[in-house]
Amino acid sequence: xxxxxxxxxxxxxxxxxxxxxxxxxxxxxxxxxxxxxxxxxxxxxxxxxxxxxxxxxxxxxxxxxxxxxxxxxxxxxxxxxxxxxxxxxxxxxxxxxxxxxxxxxxxxxxxxxxxxxxxxxxxxxxxxxxxxxxxxxxxxxxxxxxxxxxxxxxxxxxxxxxxxxxxxxxxxxxxxxxxxxxxxxxxxxxxxxxxxxxxxxxxxxxxxxxxxxxxxxxxxxxxxxxxxxxxxxxxxxxxxxxxxxxxxxxxxxxxxxxxxxxxxxxxxxxxxxxxxxxxxxxxxxxxxxxxxxxxxxxxxxxxxxxxxxxxxxxxxxxxxxxxxxxxxxxxxxxxxxxxxxxxxxxxxxxxxxxxxxxxxxxxxxxxxxxxxxxxxxxxxxxxxxxxxxxxxxxxxxxxxxxxxxxxxxxxxxxxxxxxxxxxxxxxxxxxxxxxxxxxxxxxxxxxxxxxxxxxxxxxxxxxxxxxxxxxxxxxxxxxxxxxxxxxxxxx
Ligand SMILES: Cc1cc2nc3c(=O)[nH]c(=O)nc-3n(C[C@H](O)[C@H](O)[C@H](O)COP(=O)(O)OP(=O)(O)OC[C@H]3O[C@@H](n4cnc5c(N)ncnc54)[C@H](O)[C@@H]3O)c2cc1C
Numbered sequence: 001x002x003x004x005x006x007x008x009x010x011x012x013x014x015x016x017x018x019x020x021x022x023x024x025x026x027x028x029x030x031x032x033x034x035x036x037x038x039x040x041x042x043x044x045x046x047x048x049x050x051x052x053x054x055x056x057x058x059x060x061x062x063x064x065x066x067x068x069x070x071x072x073x074x075x076x077x078x079x080x081x082x083x084x085x086x087x088x089x090x091x092x093x094x095x096x097x098x099x100x101x102x103x104x105x106x107x108x109x110x111x112x113x114x115x116x117x118x119x120x121x122x123x124x125x126x127x128x129x130x131x132x133x134x135x136x137x138x139x140x141x142x143x144x145x146x147x148x149x150x151x152x153x154x155x156x157x158x159x160x161x162x163x164x165x166x167x168x169x170x171x172x173x174x175x176x177x178x179x180x181x182x183x184x185x186x187x188x189x190x191x192x193x194x195x196x197x198x199x200x201x202x203x204x205x206x207x208x209x210x211x212x213x214x215x216x217x218x219x220x221x222x223x224x225x226x227x228x229x230x231x232x233x234x235x236x237x238x239x240x241x242x243x244x245x246x247x248x249x250x251x252x253x254x255x256x257x258x259x260x261x262x263x264x265x266x267x268x269x270x271x272x273x274x275x276x277x278x279x280x281x282x283x284x285x286x287x288x289x290x291x292x293x294x295x296x297x298x299x300x301x302x303x304x305x306x307x308x309x310x311x312x313x314x315x316x317x318x319x320x321x322x323x324x325x326x327x328x329x330x331x332x333x334x335x336x337x338x339x340x341x342x343x344x345x346x347x348x349x350x351x352x353x354x355x356x357x358x359x360x361x362x363x364x365x366x367x368x369x370x371x372x373x374x375x376x377x378x379x380x381x382x383x384x385x386x387x388x389x390x391x392x393x394x395x396x397x398x399x400x401x402x403x404x405x406x407x408x409x410x411x412x413x414x415x416x417x418x419x420x421x422x423x424x425x426x427x428x429x430x431x432x433x434x435x436x437x438x439x440x441x442x443x444x445x446x447x448x449x450x451x452x453x454x455x456x457x458x459x460x461x462x463x464x465x466x467x468x469x470x471x472x473x474x475x476x477x478x479x480x481x482x483x484x485x486x487x488x489x490x491x
Contacts, residue, residue, distance in 0.1 A: 002027040003490065006269055008248050008261065009277025011039025011427070012472060013463035015231040016067055016479035017275050022238035023071045024487060030240060031269060033247035037232060039277070039427050039463075040434075041472065043225035047414035049313035049370045050363040052224040054434075056354040056372060057082060057324060059210045060473035061218045064227075067476050076230045078221035080359060085217050086324035088185050089403055091348075096325070097185060101216055114179040121212075124176040124186075128209035131161050135206070139445055140468045143452075143481050150446020164202035165441050170333075172202035184332045191376060192471065194304020194435035196336040201441055217324075223360050227472075247428075248278070251287055258456045261287075273486055274459045280449040280466035281437055282430040293449075302443060304435035304470065305340055305376035306420035310393050312371040313364060313414040318355060320404040321369075325353045327403060340376070343383045345392040351375040353400065368413065373400070379420055380431040386419035393417050435471070436464035444469065451482045452489075460486055 005021045007014045010032035022028045036042065040054035061079050068075040087096040100106045107118040114120070134157050144150040164172060169190050173183040187197030189207035211217060220226045235242070248269070250262040260268040276283050281301065285293030328350050329335060339346050354372040357364035364370040373396055377383065393415070401408045420432025429436070437443050444467075451466045453459035462482040464470040469478075 003272040004029070004270075005273045005275060005486070006031065006261070006271035007275045007277060008283075009039065009463070010034070010037035010242055010244075011277050011463055011475075012041050012227070012231075013475045013479055013482075014039070014275065014277030015228065015235065016476055017277070017462045017482050018240050019067075019071055019231060019234055019238065020479060020483040021273075021275075021486065022235065022240050024483070026273070028235075028238070028240045029269075029271070030235075030242040031246040031248065031263065032242060032244050033428065034426060035244050037242060037244075038225060038228040040429075041224060041228055043223070043228075044311055044416060046311070046416060047313055048365045049311075049368070049414055050223060050225075051311040051370055051372055051416075052354075052356060053309070053311075053418075054307075055224055055472055056356065057217045057219045057224075058472040059207075059217055060215050062215060063473035063476040066480070070480065071234065073234060076233070077226055079218040080221055082217040082219065082324060084322070085211060086326060087322040088188070088326045088328065090181065090184075090328050090330060091403075092330040093181075096322075097181065098322070099185065099212075101212055103212070106212075110179070110182060114177055114182045117182070120176055124173075124205070125209055125213055128205040128207075129213065130158075131164065131203055132206040132209050132214065134158055134161060135203075140474075141477055141481070143467070143485055144446040144450070147446045153445070161203060164205070167202040168198055169200045169202050169204055170197040172205055173197070180332070184328065188326060191305070193439050194376075194433070194470065195302075195438050195440075196340065198333075198337050199302075199438075199440070201439075204439070219323075219356070219359065221360070223356060223363055248287060253456060256455065256457055258459050272458060273490055274456075275482060275486070276459065276461045277463045278428050279430050279436055280451070280461040280463065282428065282465075283461070284449065284453075288455075298430060299381055302438035302440050303379055303381075303430060303433035304438050306379040306432040307418070307423055307434040308345075308375045308377045308389070308392060308420065309418045309423075310371075310373040310375075310396065311414075311416040311418075312373065312397070312408065312412060314369055314371060314408055315367065315411040315413055316369070316406065317367065318369050318371075318404060318406055320406065321353065321355050321358075323355060323358050325355075327351050327353065327400060340378050341382050342378060343385070345377065345383070345388055346375070347395065349375045349392065349396050349399070351396055351400075365413075371408075373397075376434070377420065379433045380424060383420075386421050389417050389419045430465075436469075439469050451478065452485050457489070
């Protein structure tokens with residue numbers, strides 16, 4: 001008889017692991033607290049507009065190809081490469097910087113601001129490329145059985161990269177570039193890890209290589225939620241059942257095995273193997289009651305920034321806006337080093353805007369645009385009260401209106417706001433942290449909460465807070481690593 005696997009959580013990590021296990025002959029069921037699948041990769045439909053709730057693009061598109069190949073399926077999605085990758089508006093500059101993959105074109109954008117840009121960028125990106133390829137298989141795409149095996153793996157990475165473990169991304173950029181704008185733009189990748197360039201280790205300059213030279217950035221024809229819809233079709237083909245509105249609250253176990261998880265209604269869910277797609281650190285504390293992950297311990301860990309998101313449907317076509325846009329002020333260092341640890345919402349916020357209706361017209365009624373606005377803010381440890389959400393949203397919308405020369409407030413058809421409290425409540429994100437555990441050197445690889453439980457031989461983890469880390473392609477890798485473990489342990 002087929003072994004049964006129960007996956008807790010229908011985020012991308014849970015869906016991918018469920019599919020991989022089903023393809024390998026497991027009988028799989030998924031339980032999910034939300035009313036639909038996708039987790040942070042979700043969708044909001046309102047007043048004729050469709051919004052991607054979280055992710056709006058991704059790197060390393062080949063990881064999705066790997067997933068479909070693994071399952072013997074043809075990739076059902078059509079990916080569109082972003083070109084230019086994105087645009088960056090500074091409050092003190094009249095024109096945005098368009099960030100191109102083509103270095104000569106990019107050099108023209110920087111013009112006199114950064115003399116000799118192309119040569120400097122080539123040197124910087126060459127080093128970033130070496131870090132990427134020197135760690136890809138040795139560190140990122142592999143399981144570690146112990147901290148010792150992780151330490152051993154680290155010794156196989158060329159020693160020349162070691163200083164970049166201790167140096168910050170900002171100080172690394174300062175060694176290569178002079179102008180503030182260049183450093184700020186190259187350091188935006190730190191925010192994709194949910195941190196600032198001042199507390200992100202320089203090794204993550206590898207992300208500049210992935211965006212500018214390697215695979216670039218992609219989105220999906222029809223909207224990002226097509227990824228989830230495609231997964232659901234495949235899961236149905238493999239007879240995977242999903243139960244929504246079901247939240248795991250408790251565990252039932254012997255000393256070394258889980259016997260059942262128990263939901264909010266007291267229902268027992270049994271299986272041979274369990275996979276947790278909830279946060280790998282918080283779940284260990286809140287559901288398994290592990291002292292190492294008590295609230296106090298969790299609070300002392302490093303978490304990624306929380307999202308404050310606005311979904312705005314507006315009348316009119318916004319020709320001054322590109323697909324992916326960053327709106328920044330002129331006090332980056334001060335802003336980034338302070339704002340995320342205060343209890344006050346930023347008065348002059350920095351934010352990201354995505355207008356997916358530009359490439360997917362079906363997402364908005366004719367003559368309208370759908371805007372997704374993301375402002376990274378302090379998590380609920382630092383700012384637990386979001387009763388000022390409307391004021392922050394108004395500040396952002398007014399600032400954006402001025403910068404693109406279009407009165408968004410007067411043309412709003414629909415508006416929805418998610419504060420960190422909403423993000424926590426919807427998907428159990430710890431204290432509203434948007435991307436899960438941060439990626440400092442003490443929280444990666446063998447030092448991140450492992451994807452195999454320390455105590456229970458039939459419990460595994462997948463997703464942003466276990467290895468390798470956050471972001472859509474990385475979570476797809478996480479599903480492969482978790483599946484490999486399960487197949488190895490339970491063959
Ligand atoms: C605003 C925002 C923007 C982002 N933008 C990008 C981007 O542009 N590109 C990119 O690559 N990445 C982006 N990310 C990151 C990306 O969304 C995540 O890394 C990824 O989706 C995480 O997937 P996951 O499977 O680990 O977790 P999740 O998506 O969080 O899924 C976990 C699921 O488990 C469920 N769950 C949790 N606990 C329980 C329980 N006890 N019982 C039952 N169900 C439970 C949750 O409801 C959820 O559905 C963004 C994230 C956010 C928040």
